[in-house]
Amino acid sequence: MAKPTDLLQGTLDLLILRTLVLEPMHGWGIAQRIRQVSKEVLQVNQGALYPALHRLEQQGWIQAKWGESENNRRAKFYSLTPDGARYLRQEQAQWKRLSLAINHVLETP
Amino acid sequence: MRWHYKVSHRLRSLFHREKAELDLSEELQFHLQNQIDEYIAGGMDAQEARHAAFRSLGGVEQVKEECREARNMNVIENFARDMRLGVRMLRRNPGFTVLTILCLTLGIGANAAVFSWVEGILFRPYPLVPHQERLVALSGTAGEEREQTSWPDLLDLQKSCTLCETVFVSSITGATLSIGERAEVTTGSIVSANYFDAIGVQPILGRGFAPGEDTGRNGHPVVVISYRLWQTRFRGDPEIIGKTQRLDNVVHTIIGVAPARFYGTFVGRVMEFWVPASMVEVYNAGSNKLEDRGARWAEAFVRLKPGVTRNQAQQEISAIAARLEVAYPATNRGRGIKVWPLWNTPFNHASHLLPTLQIMVVVAMFVLFIVCANVGNLLLVRSFARRHEMTVRLAMGASRGRLVRQLVTEGLLLSTCGAAGGMLVAYWCRHALVLFFPGDVLYLPGEIDGRVLGLSAAVCLVVTLAVGLVPAFQTRRLALAETLKTEASAVMGARGRAWFRSSLVVLQVTLSFLLLVGATLLMQSLSKIRATSPGFSTQVFDTSVPLVTAGYDAPRAKIFQDELIQRVRALPGIEEAAYARVVPLSYQSYSSTPIAVDGYEPQPDEQPTAEYNEVSPDYFATMSIPLISGREFTRADDENAPPVAIVNQTMVARYWRGKNPIGQRLEVKGNWVLVVGVVKDSKYYSIEETPRPFFYVPLRQYFAIEPDIHIRTTQPLETIQTALMREVRALDPNLALYEMITLQEQVNRSTSEQLVAVTLVALFGGLALLLASIGLYGVMSYTVSQSTRELGLRMALGAGASNVLRLVLSRGLLLTTTGIMIGIVLALLLTRLLGNLLYQVSPRDPLAFAAAFAVIALASTAACFLPAWRATRTDPIRALRAE
Numbered sequence: 001m002a003k004p005t006d007l008l009q010g011t012l013d014l015l016i017l018r019t020l021v022l023e024p025m026h027g028w029g030i031a032q033r034i035r036q037v038s039k040e041v042l043q044v045n046q047g048a049l050y051p052a053l054h055r056l057e058q059q060g061w062i063q064a065k066w067g068e069s070e071n072n073r074r075a076k077f078y079s080l081t082p083d084g085a086r087y088l089r090q091e092q093a094q095w096k097r098l099s100l101a102i103n104h105v106l107e108t109p
Numbered sequence: 110m111r112w113h114y115k116v117s118h119r120l121r122s123l124f125h126r127e128k129a130e131l132d133l134s135e136e137l138q139f140h141l142q143n144q145i146d147e148y149i150a151g152g153m154d155a156q157e158a159r160h161a162a163f164r165s166l167g168g169v170e171q172v173k174e175e176c177r178e179a180r181n182m183n184v185i186e187n188f189a190r191d192m193r194l195g196v197r198m199l200r201r202n203p204g205f206t207v208l209t210i211l212c213l214t215l216g217i218g219a220n221a222a223v224f225s226w227v228e229g230i231l232f233r234p235y236p237l238v239p240h241q242e243r244l245v246a247l248s249g250t251a252g253e254e255r256e257q258t259s260w261p262d263l264l265d266l267q268k269s270c271t272l273c274e275t276v277f278v279s280s281i282t283g284a285t286l287s288i289g290e291r292a293e294v295t296t297g298s299i300v301s302a303n304y305f306d307a308i309g310v311q312p313i314l315g316r317g318f319a320p321g322e323d324t325g326r327n328g329h330p331v332v333v334i335s336y337r338l339w340q341t342r343f344r345g346d347p348e349i350i351g352k353t354q355r356l357d358n359v360v361h362t363i364i365g366v367a368p369a370r371f372y373g374t375f376v377g378r379v380m381e382f383w384v385p386a387s388m389v390e391v392y393n394a395g396s397n398k399l400e401d402r403g404a405r406w407a408e409a410f411v412r413l414k415p416g417v418t419r420n421q422a423q424q425e426i427s428a429i430a431a432r433l434e435v436a437y438p439a440t441n442r443g444r445g446i447k448v449w450p451l452w453n454t455p456f457n458h459a460s461h462l463l464p465t466l467q468i469m470v471v472v473a474m475f476v477l478f479i480v481c482a483n484v485g486n487l488l489l490v491r492s493f494a495r496r497h498e499m500t501v502r503l504a505m506g507a508s509r510g511r512l513v514r515q516l517v518t519e520g521l522l523l524s525t526c527g528a529a530g531g532m533l534v535a536y537w538c539r540h541a542l543v544l545f546f547p548g549d550v551l552y553l554p555g556e557i558d559g560r561v562l563g564l565s566a567a568v569c570l571v572v573t574l575a576v577g578l579v580p581a582f583q584t585r586r587l588a589l590a591e592t593l594k595t596e597a598s599a600v601m602g603a604r605g606r607a608w609f610r611s612s613l614v615v616l617q618v619t620l621s622f623l624l625l626v627g628a629t630l631l632m633q634s635l636s637k638i639r640a641t642s643p644g645f646s647t648q649v650f651d652t653s654v655p656l657v658t659a660g661y662d663a664p665r666a667k668i669f670q671d672e673l674i675q676r677v678r679a680l681p682g683i684e685e686a687a688y689a690r691v692v693p694l695s696y697q698s699y700s701s702t703p704i705a706v707d708g709y710e711p712q713p714d715e716q717p718t719a720e721y722n723e724v725s726p727d728y729f730a731t732m733s734i735p736l737i738s739g740r741e742f743t744r745a746d747d748e749n750a751p752p753v754a755i756v757n758q759t760m761v762a763r764y765w766r767g768k769n770p771i772g773q774r775l776e777v778k779g780n781w782v783l784v785v786g787v788v789k790d791s792k793y794y795s796i797e798e799t800p801r802p803f804f805y806v807p808l809r810q811y812f813a814i815e816p817d818i819h820i821r822t823t824q825p826l827e828t829i830q831t832a833l834m835r836e837v838r839a840l841d842p843n844l845a846l847y848e849m850i851t852l853q854e855q856v857n858r859s860t861s862e863q864l865v866a867v868t869l870v871a872l873f874g875g876l877a878l879l880l881a882s883i884g885l886y887g888v889m890s891y892t893v894s895q896s897t898r899e900l901g902l903r904m905a906l907g908a909g910a911s912n913v914l915r916l917v918l919s920r921g922l923l924l925t926t927t928g929i930m931i932g933i934v935l936a937l938l939l940t941r942l943l944g945n946l947l948y949q950v951s952p953r954d955p956l957a958f959a960a961a962f963a964v965i966a967l968a969s970t971a972a973c974f975l976p977a978w979r980a981t982r983t984d985p986i987r988a989l990r991a992e
Contacts, residue, residue, distance in 0.1 A: 027136060028143040046144075047167030050137065051175035058180055066132075069139070071146075076136045 012044070012052050014095060017080060017088040020062060024079035026069060027053060053078060061087050133176055137169055178511070191518035198519060205491060206523070209484050212880070213527025213572060216480030218534030219873070221565040222555060223473040225535050226542060227466050229556030231452035231459055234376045236556070237368060239309045240412075243274070245419055246454040247409040247426075250445040251716060255455055256701070257405040258446060260386065260398055262433055263301075266446065269432075272417045272425050277307040279374045280408040281457075282392040284356045284382070285657050286342075295338070297356075297382035298373055299389050305333070305365075307412055308374065312365030314339075315350040323386040326397055332356060333365035333383040335372070356382065358660060359391045372552060374410065377458030379552045402440040403703060408456045411448070423448045443714035458553065462542075464945040465866045471942065472627070472873050475620045477568065481575045482613040483880045484523070486887055488576055489610055492516075493891075513578075520577025528569040532557070535565075545865040611924055614888050617881035618928025618965060619935065624874035625961035626936045630943055631867040633957060634950045638860050641948075643694065644791025646733035646821065647853035650829055651692050653817040654837055654844055666814040669840060673818070674725070676836040682824040687732075688725035688808055688816040693793055693852070694859040699803075700811070705776035706764040719760065720793070721777070721804045723811045729755075729788055731819050739771045739786030746807040752782035753807065758790050760802035777806065795859055797948045819852075826851065866946050878964065881928075882972040889921045889976035900980055901988025910981040917980045921973030922966075929965055933958065 019025060019033050030053075031044045056062045061084030069075040080088070141162045148158035166172060199206040233241050247263075249256045260278075267276040278301040286295045301307075302324075305317030312333055322329040332354060334343075343349050353360050361384065373380025384391075389398045389406065398404045413422050430446040453460050492499075499512055539555040654673070656666050670688060677686045691697045699720035711717055726742045729735075737758065746753050754775055761770050770784045790800045808816060822829055830849045837844050893900070900913060940952035950957075 026139065028140045031140075045167070046140070046165055047172050047175075050140075050172050051179045054176045055179035071143075073139055073142065074135065075139045076132065 012048060013056060014088070014091050015042070015044075016049075016052060016056060016078075017061065017084055017091070020078060020080045021085070021088065024065070024067075024077040026075040026077050028075070029069075030078070056084070060084070129180070133173055137166070137172060141166065141169075187514065188518065191515050192522065194515065195519040195522045199522060202491070205487060209487055209523050210526045210530065212480045212484050212487075213524055213576075214530030214534060215876070216477040217524070217528050217531030217565060217568055217572065218538075219473040219476050219531075220568050221528075221531045221535035221557075221561065222538040222541070223466070223469045224561045224564050225539060225555030225557045226553070227470065228558060228561050229539075229554045230376055230462055230542075231466060233556055233558065233560075234451065234459065235308070235372075235374050237310050237371045238374070241451060243413045243415065243417075244308075244451050245411050245413060245422065246449040246451060246456070247276075247411055248447050248449060248455050249405055250447050251443055251718060252714075254718075255447070256718075257456070258407045258409050259402050259405045259440070260407055261400065261402045262430075262441070262446070263407055263409055265433060266426065266429055269429050270411070270422075270425060272414055272422050274412040274414045275303055275307040276409060276411050277301045277304050278386055278407045278409045279304060280389075280406060281375050281378065281380075284392060285358075285655065286338075286354070286356060286381075295381040296378050297332075297384065298375065298380050299386055299392060300383050301386050304383065307410075310368060310371050313368050314347075315363070315365035317365055318383075318385050324399070325387050326399060327388060327390060329385050329387045330359055330361045331364045331385060332361040333367055334363055335367050335379070335381045336369040337379070338381045339366045356384065357391050357657060359388070361388075375457045376454060376462075377553055402437055405701075419448055419450060443712075443716050461862050462553070462865075465862050468627070468866055468943065468946065469869055472624060472870055475624055476873050476877060477572070479617050479620050479877050479880050481572055482617045483884050484572075484576045486610055486613050486884050488520070489613075490887060490891060517573065517577035520573045520575075523576065524569045524573040527572070528565060531569075532562075532565065535561075542865065545861050545868065610888050610891070614881070614884045614924050615928040615931065617877070617884045618925055618969065619932040621874065621877035621881040622929050622932030622961055622965055623936050623939060624870060624877045625964055626932075626940060626957050627943060628867065628871040628874040629957035629960045630940060630947060630950055630952065630954060631863065631870055633954065634947045635860065635863045635867050637949045638796045638863060639856070641796050643796060643852075643856055644734060644789060645693065645852065647851065647856055648821065649732060649852045650820045650822065650826060650849055651817050651852060651855070652830075652833070652849035653815055653847050655847065656815050656844075659841070659844055661814060663812055663814060667809075667812070670725075670816070672840055673836060676839070677818070677820060677833065680822075680829075680832050680836070682822050682829075684821045684823065685727055685731035686818065686820045687728040687730070688818055689728055690723040690808065690813040690816045692817050692819075692855060693791065694795065694855050699793065702778045704764075707774045709764045717764070719802045719804060721754070721806055723808045723813055723816065724805050725808045725816070728805070728819070731821050732791075733821075734791055735789045737787045737789060738769065739784070741786065742805075742807045747809040748812075750810075752777075752780060752810050753785045754782045754804050755786040755788055756784055756804040757788055757800075757802065759800040760804055761787055763802050775804070782806070796856065863946060863948075878968055881965075882968045885921060885924065885969050886972040886975065888924070889917065889973050890979070892920065893917060893976045893980045897983055897988045900983045901985040904983060905985040905989065913981045913983070914977050917977035918970070918973050921969065921977070925965065925969035925973075929962060932961075932965075936961075 015034050016030055019030050019037075025033065027049055031046060031049055034042055034044050053062070053064075057064055057078070061081060062078045063081050064076050064078050066074060067077045144162035144165060145155075145158045148161050149155060153161065163169065235241060235244075238244070247258055247266075249258045249262075257280075263276055263278060267273070270276065278299070280299045281296065282299050283296055298304075300318070300323075302318040302320050302322045305311060311317060313336070315333070317333065318329075318331070322331060334349075334354070339345060339349060343352075346352075349363055349366060352363050354363055355361070367383070373383070386399065386407075393406060398406055411422065411426075413419075426446050426448055430441075430444065434441045434444065449455055449460075451459065453463055502512060503509070535555065535557060539557070540553070542553040542555075654669075656669065661669065674686055674688070677683060691699050699722055701718055701720045704717050704719050706717070709717070724742065726744055726746070729741055736755075739755070742753070742755065754777065756770060756775070761767060764770075765773065770787065773784050774781045775784055776782075788805070790803075792798060793801065793803055818833075820829060820833075824832075826849060830846070833849070834846050837846055903916075904913065936958065937953060943952055
C-alpha cells in the first residue's frame with residue numbers, strides 16, 4: 001500500500017479544513033464539495049479521505065457528530081473546532097506565501 | 110488550548126473500541142451507498158454500481174486499517190492493546206513463557222544482586238550517611254607499606270587542609286560489655302568528637318560527642334550505643350541517657366543512642382558502640398596515643414568539600430605530609446598519607462572484596478548476555494511459528510512499524526516479569542555474601558536503592574530491546590507472497606536465515622567457555638592456596654579465656670595462665686601447649702614497632718618497622734615452626750630477665766644481610782633486646798602474602814592479659830574442649846571459654862574471598878553451559894526440522910544413517926568449535942583480570958583451557974546428538990511427499 005506523500009497529505013488536510021469552514025459536513029459531502037469547487041480538477045482519493053478525517057479528529061482540529069443526511073440516512077458529520085480554525089488560518093497564510101513565491105519564480109523571465 | 114476535544118475523543122476511542130469499529134463501518138457504508146446511488150443515477154445497473162463504488166474506495170478493509178492506524182496515534186491505547194495481545198500470546202504458550210521468564214529472572218536477578226552488593230559494600234556502604242561520594246579513607250604510608258595514621262598528624266591535617274570539609278576518625282575496636290551477670294564481646298568504634306557531625310547522622314536519643322571530648326587522656330568516659338544494643342541489652346529503656354555501662358571494666362556514661370539503621374562506618378561489621386578518642390588507651394593500651402606521633406592507630410576518613418576531586422585532595426594532603434616529614438623527622442621520616450576511594454578502603458572488608466566483586470560484575474554481565482542470546486533464540490523459533498500470522502497482518506495493511514511495536518511490547522512484558530523476579534532474587538540474596546564467611550560475625554548487606562533499581566531498569570530495557578528486536582529483525586525480511594504460499598524448506602548448512610541464530614549460539618558457547626576457564630583457574634588457585642603450607646601445623650587447637658571481662662588484672666592473669674598451662678599439659682594426649690597474643694591468619698592485628706638494628710644503616714627516607722607477636726615458652730614446638738638456630742623462649746625469660754627476641758629468616762636476610770644475628774641487638778619500642786634465636790618464615794596475615802620481616806618476644810616481657818592458648822594434641826576437638834573447660838572451671842568457676850577452632854579452620858576462613866569467587870564463577874559457569882547447550886540443541890533441532898526434505902532426498906539417494914548423523918553432528922560441532930576458538934582468544938586477553946585472585950596459577954594455564962574445552966566439547970556433542978539421531982529417523986518417502 002503506497003501512502004500519499006507528505007505534500008499531498010498536508011494538502012488534503014488543508015482542503016478538508018477549508019471545506020468545513022462553511023458548515024458541518026460528512027465524508028461524502030466533503031469529497032463532492034472539493035471536486036465541485038476545484039472545478040473537477042482535484043479528484044480526492046477516497047481511500048485517503050477517511051484516514052485523513054480520522055487523523056484530523058485525533059489531532060483535535062475537527063470533531064464528529066452523527067446526524068441525518070439530506071437523503072435521510074444516518075451520517076457522520078464533521079465540524080471545525082476552534083483549534084482547527086486557528087490551524088487552518090496559519091496553514092492558509094503559509095500556503096499563500098508559498099504559492100506566491102512559486103508563481104513569482106515561475107513567471108520571472 | 111482546546112485540549113478537552115482531544116482528551117475526550119481519545120478516551121472515547123480508548124474505552125469504546127467496539128462502538129468506534131461500528132461507527133467506522135457505518136461511516137464507510139454511508140459513503141458507499143451515496144456512491145452507488147450516484148453511479149446508478151449515471152446509468153449503471155445495481156451490481157455494476159456496487160463494484161465500481163468498492164473499487165473507487167480502494168478496499169474497505171484497507172481503508173479501515175488506515176483509519177485505525179490514524180486513530181492509533183494514541184500511544185496509550187496502542188500500548189494497552191499490544192499488552193492485552195501480548196498477555197494472550199504468552200498465556201497460549203505457557204511452557205515457552207515460563208522458560209523465558211525463568212531465564213530472564215536469572216539474568217536480571219544475577220545483575221541486580223551484584224549491583225546491590227557493589228552498592229551496599231563498595232559505593233554506599235554506610236546507610237543513613239548522606240553524600241558518601243564525598244567521603245574518602247586515609248592511610249599512612251611508609252615507602253610501599255601501608256599503615257594507620259597517628260592522632261597528632263590528623264589534627265595537623267585537619268588544621269591545614271583547605272579542600273577537606275572535615276577529617277574524622279573511626280577505628281574499629283572490641284570491648285567486653287558487661288550487664289549484670291552476662292558479659293559479651295562487642296565491636297565498636299573509637300571516634301573523633303566530630304564523628305556524628307562529620308558523617309551527618311545524629312543520635313535519636315541524647316547527643317553525639319561535644320567538641321573537646323576527644324581530648325585529655327582518659328578524660329571523657331562517655332559512650333553512644335547502637336539502636337540494637339539499646340533494644341536488646343537495655344530493652345529500649347527510654348531513660349537510658351545518663352545511665353552507666355562498663356566497657357572493658359571502665360565505667361562509661363551513656364550519652365546517646367544511634368538511629369536504627371545506622372551501623373557505623375566499617376564495611377563488614379556492625380558497630381555496637383562509639384567512644385571518643387580520649388578513651389583509646391582503655392581499648393588499645395600502650396603509649397599516650399593522643400600525643401605520640403609515632404603511634405599509628407587511627408583509621409581516618411575525610412569528607413571533601415563539594416566539587417573537590419580525589420586527586421586534588423591527594424596533592425594537598427601529600428604536601429601537608431611532606432611538611433610534617435620535615436617538622437618531625439624522628440617519627441615521620443619516609444612517611445606519607447594516602448587518600449583512598451571508599452570502595453577501596455584498605456582497613457576494612459571493602460578492599461578485600463573489591464577484586465571479587467569486580468569479577469562478579471563481569472560474570473553477571475556474561476550471564477545476562479547468554480540469557481539474552483538464549484531468550485532471543487527462543488523468540489526466534491516462535492517468530493518462525495508466527496510467520497504466518499505476521500504475514501497475514503502485513504497483507505491486511507498493518508504497517509511494519511506496528512508489528513515491531515507489537516513484538517517489542519511482548520519483549521517488554523517478558524522482561525518486566527523477568528525484572529520483577531530478578532528484584533526478588535536480589536532481595537533474597539541481599540545478605541547471601543555473609544554465608545561465605547562462616548564463623549565470622551560479618552555484615553555485608555546488599556543495598557537496593559534508587560541507583561540499583563535504575564540500573565536494573567536499564568538492564569531490563571536493554572534486554573527488552575534485544576529480545577524484542579531479534580524477531581522484529583526477522584519480520585523485516587518477510588516476503589509476503591512467498592511466505593503465504595509455502596513454508597520454504599531449507600538445506601543443511603544453507604546460509605541466510607540460519608546465520609543469525611547460529612551466531613547467537615556461537616556467542617553463548619564463547620561466553621560459557623570464558624566462564625568455565627575462569628572458574629577452573631579460580632578453583633586451581635583455591636586448591637593451591639589450600640595446599641600451601643602456612644609454615645605452621647594446622648592441626649593445632651586454639652581458643653582463649655575471657656579474663657578481661659572477669660576483671661583479672663595483670664598479676665592475677667599471670668598466675669592463672671601459669672596454672673592453666675600446667676593443668677593442660679597434664680591432660681592425656683596433649684603433645685604441646687603454649688600462649689600467643691595473636692593467632693596467625695586471624696583478623697587480629699600484630700603489634701608493630703619502629704626498629705633499629707646494630708650495624709644496619711637505614712636509607713635516608715627509610716624508617717624500618719616490623720611486626721611481632723608475644724608468645725610463651727614452647728610456642729614454636731607447639732606450632733611446629735622449625736627453629737633454625739639459637740634457642741626457644743624459656744620460663745627464665747620473664748619480667749626480671751634481660752629482654753630477648755626471636756627473629757624470622759626474612760628479617761635476618763634484610764637487616765643482618767644473612768649473617769648470624771644471635772647475640773646481636775634489636776631496638777623494640779625504644780628498648781634494646783637481645784636476639785636469641787632464628788625461626789623459619791611462616792604466614793602471618795594471609796596465605797598469599799610475600800615473606801615479611803617478623804619477630805617474636807616473650808609474653809612475660811610484653812604481657813597481654815588475654816592471649817590465645819594453642820594446643821597440639823591427638824585428641825578430637827570435643828574431648829579437648831570439654832577437658833579444657835573443666836580445668837578452667839576448676840581454677841575459677843565464673844570463667845567461660847571462647848569458641849575453639851583448629852588452625853586449619855582459621856586458614857579456611859582466611860580464604861573466604863577466594864571461595865566466594867570460585868563458588869559464584871563456577872555456579873554461573875555451569876549455568877552458562879546449560880543455557881548454551883539448550884541453545885545449541887534448539888538450533889540443531891530447528892535446522893533438522895527445516896531440512897527434512899533435503900535429508901529425505903539424501904537418504905532416498907542412498908545416504909546411510911551414519912552419513913546423516915555425521916552431517917548433522919559436524920554442523921553442530923562447527924558452531925561449537927567457532928565459539929571455542931573465539932573463546933580461547935578472548936580468554937587469553939581477559940583472564941588477566943583475575944590476577945589479584947589467582948595464587949600461583951598463570952592466567953593462561955593450559956590445564957584450565959583444556960578442561961574448559963573438554964567440558965564444552967562434551968556438552969555440545971551431547972546437545973547435538975539428539976537432533977542428529979532424530980535426523981537419521983527421517984522417513985524419505987514422507988519427507989518428499991510433504992511438498
